[in-house]
Amino acid sequence: MSGFSLSDLERIVEERSKASPEESWTAKLVNAGQPKAAKKLGEEAIEAVMAAVTGDCDNLTYEAADVLYHLLVVLKIAEIPLENVMAELERRTAQSGLKEKANRQSS
């Protein structure tokens, strides 16, 4: 199993965001701004959806990596630490997704 984590990738994104846009895709996206970075995230998400729907597991693995990386770039631009997203996910472990949806719909 890989010991590489999303936190490791978040650190790389932070570091590379300060590099020259000529040398770094991360820096290029960060410099281009959120509309461009978010659009790229959307494109990668659609590619992942297509791989999932067609049952192309190798491609889904590849596209999922693209999605996670581009999501971290979008979070970096929005100045949202991955830790905040993980805290939200941890908060959600307190109840099932179906119960949460039912509670929202009855309020």
Ligand SMILES: N=c1c2ncn([C@@H]3O[C@H](COP(=O)(O)OP(=O)(O)OP(=O)(O)O)[C@@H](O)[C@H]3O)c2ncn1[C@@H]1O[C@H](COP(=O)(O)O)[C@@H](O)[C@H]1O
């Ligand atoms: N994980 C990634 C990563 N995933 C995808 N990409 C880049 O995202 C870009 C996506 O652009 P495209 O849509 O044109 O690529 P594509 O989807 O393969 O192309 P199509 O098939 O859609 O045409 C490509 O340049 C990929 O190389 C990434 N670029 C960087 N990283 C990480 O960030 C680090 C720093 O990278 P730089 O910032 O480029 O130094 C790297 O060492 C990696 O750890």
